Amino acid sequence: MADVLHVQTAPEPRAEHPALVADDLVITYGAGNAAVSGVSLEVGSGEVVALLGANGAGKTSTLLALAGAKDAASGTVRIDGRATTAPLHRRAREGLALLTEDRCIFGHLTVRENLVLGRGKPADALAHFPELSEHMDRQAGLLSGGQQQMLALGRILAGRPRILLADELSLGLAPLVVKRLLAAVRQAADDGLAVLLVEQHVHLALEIADRVYLMRRGRIAYAGTAAELRANPSLIADLYLEQSR
Numbered sequence: 001m002a003d004v005l006h007v008q009t010a011p012e013p014r015a016e017h018p019a020l021v022a023d024d025l026v027i028t029y030g031a032g033n034a035a036v037s038g039v040s041l042e043v044g045s046g047e048v049v050a051l052l053g054a055n056g057a058g059k060t061s062t063l064l065a066l067a068g069a070k071d072a073a074s075g076t077v078r079i080d081g082r083a084t085t086a087p088l089h090r091r092a093r094e095g096l097a098l099l100t101e102d103r104c105i106f107g108h109l110t111v112r113e114n115l116v117l118g119r120g121k122p123a124d125a126l127a128h129f130p131e132l133s134e135h136m137d138r139q140a141g142l143l144s145g146g147q148q149q150m151l152a153l154g155r156i157l158a159g160r161p162r163i164l165l166a167d168e169l170s171l172g173l174a175p176l177v178v179k180r181l182l183a184a185v186r187q188a189a190d191d192g193l194a195v196l197l198v199e200q201h202v203h204l205a206l207e208i209a210d211r212v213y214l215m216r217r218g219r220i221a222y223a224g225t226a227a228e229l230r231a232n233p234s235l236i237a238d239l240y241l242e243q244s245r
């Protein structure tokens with residue numbers, strides 16, 4: 001991100017601090033080995049940053065610590081440059097949203113009721129996902145998996161968070177639906193959202209991401225641009241293969 005030495009034109013104006021920074025995070029469960037052992041990363045406004053890695057690499061733990069849903073054993077989380085140890089609900093008020101694998105919707109309520117219970121206006125959620133408008137009076141639990149995730153993501157985006165942490169939002173969904181969801185994420189980032197995206201559909205994630213961190217056994221094993229990985233598909237395979245060695 002800082003490597004713009006050869007750019008001749010004036011640089012884009014940048015916020016003084018990245019929206020979200022993790023500095024040397026260590027996360028443990030019980031007395032065992034650390035699940036995350038010294039992760040540092042940053043996500044700026046307007047960026048989609050993919051956090052990749054095999055199962056058990058520590059991606060979810062990292063997201064939970066960034067969101068304030070899990071205490072870090074050590075290390076610092078900064079939002080807009082300010083260190084925070086606030087719990088999840090307070091970080092949410094500061095504009096940080098966490099979307100977990102379990103979709104976070106109320107299955108027994110209608111789509112409309114789910115949207116009314118969100119932080120934002122239902123109309124704003126429909127602006128992100130117009131395809132939900134014909135299902136407003138259906139019980140959310142009866143929607144397809146993809147529609148449920150559109151509802152969950154639309155409801156979050158309608159609340160206009162400044163930072164979105166998304167953990168496998170495409171779990172179990174067909175590639176076409178995943179593309180639709182990721183396109184909405186990209187659009188929100190283009191409108192200024194800072195996104196940290198954990199995604200198993202690596203190639204789809206790389207299509208919309210600006211930068212990538214790859215985790216291996218609790219550490220950042222690779223950091224680079226998505227363009228670099230798109231241009232070197234074998235590098236992705238190598239990085240994932242090394243995980244299993």
Ligand SMILES: Nc1ncnc2c1ncn2[C@@H]1O[C@H](COP(=O)(O)OP(=O)(O)O)[C@@H](O)[C@H]1O
Binds near residue numbers: 029062
């Ligand atoms: N609640 C938990 N209790 C004990 N160990 C956990 C718990 N959650 C995750 N872990 C362990 O922490 C490591 C990282 O897990 P996780 O953050 O879920 O990785 P990922 O999301 O990349 O699959 C794994 O070794 C996992 O077994």
Ligand SMILES: [Mg+2]
Binds near residue numbers: 059060061
């Ligand atoms: Mg996970």
